[in-house]
Amino acid sequence: MFPPFDPEKDDRKPRARVFARGQVPTRVLIPNIFTLLGLCAGLTAIRMAIEHRWDLAVAALVFAAFLDGIDGRVARLLKAQSRFGAELDSLADFVNFGVAPAIIMFNWALDDLKSMGWIAVLIYAVCAALRLARFNVALDRTDLPAWKSSYFVGVPAPAGAIILLLPIYAQDLGLHLPTLTPLVLVYTLAVALLMVSRVPTFSGKLIGQKIAREHVLPVFVLVALFIACLLTYPSLTLAVGSVIYLAFIPVSAYRYFQVERKMELIAKGQNGKAASETAAIEPPSFPR
Template sequence: MQKLNKEVVRKKGIYLLPNLFTTAGLFSGFYAVIASMNGFFELASIAIFVAMLWDGLDGRVARMTNTQSDFGAEYDSMSDMVSFGVAPALLAYNWGLFELGKIGWLAAFIFCAGAALRLARFNTQVGVEDKKYFQGLASPGAAAVIAGSVWLGSENGIKGDEISWLVALLTSLLGLLMVSNFRYYSFKDVNWRGKVNFLTILLMVGVFVLISIEPAFILCLIFYLYALSGPIVTIHSIRRLKRSVSMAGKSDEKDNGPSA
């Protein structure tokens, strides 16, 4: 009986390492909220990117150390909602949407609601959807577009209220992309444990050096291209599917044509 009780207590415990990374991501997202409320928009943007780093580590650490749990999955979703839903929405609102009044906070709410719906849909499709692609823009990617835009604008002296309508359009569009059916490459099929050649390592070093030169511009460019990749990949896939169906139909017509 004592051994059984000890096993039950052990199962009810919480794994420290992956949840520590999740907590770090949650802290970064919360800090981004506080920083944006106090007008430190550049720091808030950087904090969102830091939250992305922690978010990318917690799941991989859990899988590598075999410490996955239902609690960790739920905790990660709650952390993502703060870091990639609430934080970027408030950052966009405080930086460039405040002057628009109701339209401004509605645009921020569309982003926040889109992130919540995206996370809920992802949680219900775990183990069902194609792991190679995301359905809809992932909330960290959408948050990175907002954070990168604000960071780049702040560095170049651009005030959000000067381009408030553009910020509202971007924020609303990102919210809609998160709940869209566009397919985005997930990078989950990359074998991070596998061996690579020396040239790949040099390329990775080059990428880090390039980002360090102009981090705001490079990160903003990368995530804008990623946000645009979904519609491009999906439209290309649909056209290729239509072309293959058309070719199959023509071949069937030739096979079933009139015989001499």
Template structure:
């Protein structure tokens, strides 16, 4: 006979989870939703909104990791969920957007290069997962990325879209060059090229004031010339990659 004064036992084997620990995964799902909606808008011709949503997914990708570390909510499921979200937001969504803006009239060849970009992002993320699994507990975070990270690759891949929104090129123009560009960015993502992570970048003391002024200018451009700002950011990151290429001395894929 069951004693009604005894507390009911949970025989399901489960246990309650703190809501705080779920917040990083909820942010990841928000980013995934942004990426999926960006794909929808790209297919419906709302290209500006598609770019904005991909940018929002990048912000979500930044904050979910920060929250997980701050809250002590890192988990294997969260890591896998984040990787799957990154593939969709920074591999699939940019590929579809570039295809819709510049390669739709180029037929199957344009789609092939869109696939190359998306698959390269997938391979980059798969390698990142493997390398993360091999890291020793308590090991200091790496001060460089091996290959261009998927979010950075996404914004490099969107460079032709930024140029068209800035009015420098017409949508659908130079599709062959856009195909080559997607292939180059894809190759950079799967290469052994070492690019510095934010933790590895050092700023000379005399450049600190310049960096602060550049930040203020960037804030102004966000509200006045956002497409110009995105082009400048891509160009600056390309400069970093060029320096890394010079230092690589031909060992990109070895």
């Protein structure tokens, strides 16, 4: 019934090595180094929030978002994408844009509401985790049209973290909110719901892949101006950017549904044309 076997004999097949001689190329490590630097920045933002050093906490979080935006592009540029890097990036994103912003907001204002404030930041962190999990699942889908790659489903976690801190930017600009803590709680819950919603938002993934030659210099000038404004007037730049992003959410949703409707009409037209052509070439049927 059971075939004989030798317990001292190892019949296991040797595991195939991904890289020659078990060595990992340096180009594969570079994107993961950016991810780990972003994780360190997110953890530093948590420490700064505990110490009530709000400017440094915001700066560390923005730096983490910047590193998150370039690590994937670096991986694609170096052709160093890996499953390990994708998992590491997702775990780092949860700490940077799920846990760190929640700790910052709770220590900044929501701790005045005691348990209600803590529940609000818990909901935000849970929604960030759900948003990242849904994003990871969507990466495995290959049946989506190409035009949908220009949109996210819901607000991405990095953008959600940046716009969540809008009340802190407003306070730095002179708008004190000591009596508006309940509004900060409602705003936190609204951002959390936007992350897990089905509202389409511009992804920006395709920006920069192809730029006309005459547009290269203006793009460099705009990027330089943005960096200069961010370094010189960080609160004002982040506040204006957050308001513009929130204002563009209805625009992106309208554009998404407009393109979707257009594609549906094109598909119906092609199906109708194919059906008419099929009916034209079919031989007529005669009664027997």
